Amino acid sequence: MNNTPRVLNRILIGILGIMLLAIGVLLVLLASVPAVGVWWHEWAGGVLNFWLDLFERTQFPRRQGSWLWLVICFVLVVVLGLMVAWIAQQGRGRTSLLVAEEDPGDVPGNVGIGGGVAEQTIRAALADRPDLAGVTVVAYEIKGEPALKIRVEPRQGVAPHALAAEVSSLVEALDAVIGKRTPVLIHIGSGTRSRFGRAERVR
Amino acid sequence: MSQDTQNPGIGSVPYDADAVRGSAPLGSGAAGMDRILKRETHTSRAVVSVMAAALVMAVCGYALLETAVRAIGQPPWLVDPQTAAERVVALPAGIGPLLLVAIGAVTAMAGLFFFLNAVLPGRRARHLLPDRRAAVVVDDEVIAAALARRARLAANVTQGQVMVVVSRNRVMVSVRPTSGVPLSPDAVLEAVRHELQEMGPWPMPEVRIQVATAGVVGA
Numbered sequence: 001m002n003n004t005p006r007v008l009n010r011i012l013i014g015i016l017g018i019m020l021l022a023i024g025v026l027l028v029l030l031a032s033v034p035a036v037g038v039w040w041h042e043w044a045g046g047v048l049n050f051w052l053d054l055f056e057r058t059q060f061p062r063r064q065g066s067w068l069w070l071v072i073c074f075v076l077v078v079v080l081g082l083m084v085a086w087i088a089q090q091g092r093g094r095t096s097l098l099v100a101e102e103d104p105g106d107v108p109g110n111v112g113i114g115g116g117v118a119e120q121t122i123r124a125a126l127a128d129r130p131d132l133a134g135v136t137v138v139a140y141e142i143k144g145e146p147a148l149k150i151r152v153e154p155r156q157g158v159a160p161h162a163l164a165a166e167v168s169s170l171v172e173a174l175d176a177v178i179g180k181r182t183p184v185l186i187h188i189g190s191g192t193r194s195r196f197g198r199a200e201r202v203r
Numbered sequence: 204m205s206q207d208t209q210n211p212g213i214g215s216v217p218y219d220a221d222a223v224r225g226s227a228p229l230g231s232g233a234a235g236m237d238r239i240l241k242r243e244t245h246t247s248r249a250v251v252s253v254m255a256a257a258l259v260m261a262v263c264g265y266a267l268l269e270t271a272v273r274a275i276g277q278p279p280w281l282v283d284p285q286t287a288a289e290r291v292v293a294l295p296a297g298i299g300p301l302l303l304v305a306i307g308a309v310t311a312m313a314g315l316f317f318f319l320n321a322v323l324p325g326r327r328a329r330h331l332l333p334d335r336r337a338a339v340v341v342d343d344e345v346i347a348a349a350l351a352r353r354a355r356l357a358a359n360v361t362q363g364q365v366m367v368v369v370s371r372n373r374v375m376v377s378v379r380p381t382s383g384v385p386l387s388p389d390a391v392l393e394a395v396r397h398e399l400q401e402m403g404p405w406p407m408p409e410v411r412i413q414v415a416t417a418g419v420v421g422a
Contacts, residue, residue, distance in 0.1 A: 004249050009252040010248065014318060016255045030303060051288070065274070073267060147239065160402060161332055168334050171336055185239055185243060185337065
């Protein structure tokens with residue numbers, strides 16, 4: 001529900017995967033097929049010579065050394081910065097305001113209702129239920145509009161549709177209090193579960 | 204050996220996603236709700252992304268160190284970039300073939316892991332439930348627990364004798380009856396199907412029951 005850039009993630013992971021796969025296959029082929037070794041010497045030697053030639057032609061005017069090293073340093077720093085930016089993009093999109101509207105009345109100013117209101121009310125309403133192990137309420141911003149995500153963790157064996165109907169009636173009561181229908185997602189989940197299996201098994 | 208009863212009836216009902224979502228008049232952000240549901244039922248690959256970024260950062264960080272050392276004319280830390288490039292060109296000489304194969308295989312496996320993560324649909328083990336106000340997403344584990352409870356009550360056995368596995372299109376109920384006590388698979392199946400129909404998850408899975416021939420003694 002957050003604003004993780006999913007398409008970007010897929011593209012970048014895919015590019016990295018293809019590159020690693022190609023390098024790995026090349027290494028295995030180099031070790032096992034002699035013909036690949038011959039081709040590799042020829043091709044990679046040519047590339048290396050091109051770069052050595054480039055370093056020769058990019059010497060500093062007066063002293064020893066090539067300024068191309070500094071350029072490579074700069075490029076690497078840029079790549080590092082981009083990777084940090086990519087990590088920072090993951091899981092963003094939380095907001096603190098549930099409603100932010102201009103007050104149409106006589107008094108100038110805006111009305112803001114924090115996401116904490118929804119969280120506190122729903123948590124309080126569900127607090128003394130024995131069939132729930134935990135409740136989390138978070139407000140996210142979806143395309144500039146606030147939306148609520150209610151994560152409920154029932155104990156084993158609780159019927160999810162009955163639970164969903166009850167939480168949903170709480171949300172309707174919340175609508176009446178706040179005076180605005182915000183999009184709501186109810187996630188009925190289980191606690192620590194294995195990430196890798198598709199089929200979930202329960203005794 | 205186990206007895207297997209199939210019931211394709213429940214799964215073959217065409218259950219449309221839009222029917223579930225359309226029946227719920229959502230609030231002002233209804234247009235974004237489909238997108239939210241799509242995002243909730245598919246993995247975001249955030250963890251894999253962070254792993255990939257960390258890997259690239261480690262490689263680039265080391266390369267930056269050696270390049271910077273070279274740029275200011277200091278002796279290299281581990282290996283000079285030019286020497287490293289020459290060694291790479293000289294491959295497969297200078298390294299044992301087994302080691303090279305091992306490194307290549309590990310790299311290829313890592314690449315395959317990232318590539319498959321990017322290409323596969325990445326569905327989460329979740330189903331959608333119809334609701335008139337909110338969008339509801341349920342983990343399959345929760346559905347399995349609820350169905351297991353229902354099956355246990357219908358079969359009149361203890362908790363350890365029922366196992367339910369819920370996947371996207373199938374619910375597999377395995378019951379081990381108590382030795383000497385007759386168990387009707389049809390009754391259990393009917394109870395589970397009724398519970399599932401009441402729940403109405405999307406996509407609607409097909410229910411199968413498996414009753415073990417060997418019973419549990421003294422349960």
